[in-house]
Amino acid sequence: MRITPVALPLALLAVLASTGCQQIPYAPLPAPPTGIRYEPGANSAGIARMSEAELLRQKRLAQEGDKRAALNVYQHLRSVENDDAQARDWLILAADLGHASAQFNLAQIGIYEHDSASALYWAQRARASGYPHAADLVRSLENPD
Structure with a gap:
């Protein structure tokens, strides 16, 4: 007997329906520290x-x-x-x-306040921390067009 892709989910549903579903108790995780x-x-x-x-x-x-x-x-x-x-x-x-998004925020604040040295410093720190868009920001600050 060959089981088709449609028959398999239906067979599983039939098994689950016949055995009954047990409720899995919900236990919330404690808040992180x-x-x-x-x-x-x-x-x-x-x-x-x-x-x-x-x-x-x-x-x-x-x-x-x-x-x-x-x-x-x-x-x-x-x-x-x-x-x-x-x-x-x-x-x-x-x-x-070392909070990467805080570093990136400070780089953005530096740009807004026209403080290019501060913006570049924090963008470089954010890049070193692995913030996703920090490398692009560093490039744009190092090579303004």
């Missing part, structure tokens, strides 16, 4: 907001060398508290710790 723990229902203009305790925890983790936590603090300060000056310090910390 630097994952943000948002307060339930706390948001500002539709943006989830960290509690003060969580913000302090993220700052502590960042000061201990966690680049993702530094970026979390930057994003919170910039998007929720609209504190660009303080947020930039955390973006620089994240970049110094």
Whole structure:
């Protein structure tokens, strides 16, 4: 007997239907250690907001060398508290710790602020960290046409 490509899925469905499907229990994974723990229902203009305790925890983790936590603090300060000056310090910390997208963001900020030396420095760091578009940005900054 030859099984056609259409008959195989139908045969599998028939077997599954006859044996019954068991429910596989869902067990959510715990949040990663630097994952943000948002307060339930706390948001500002539709943006989830960290509690003060969580913000302090993220700052502590960042000061201990966690680049993702530094970026979390930057994003919170910039998007929720609209504190660009303080947020930039955390973006620089994240970049110094090796966060590739933070480095690329600083390169973009350098371009926007007409600071080509800073833009090139951060673009080169982003390229070294493996950021996907950083090599193209470095080329365009090194060879402006």
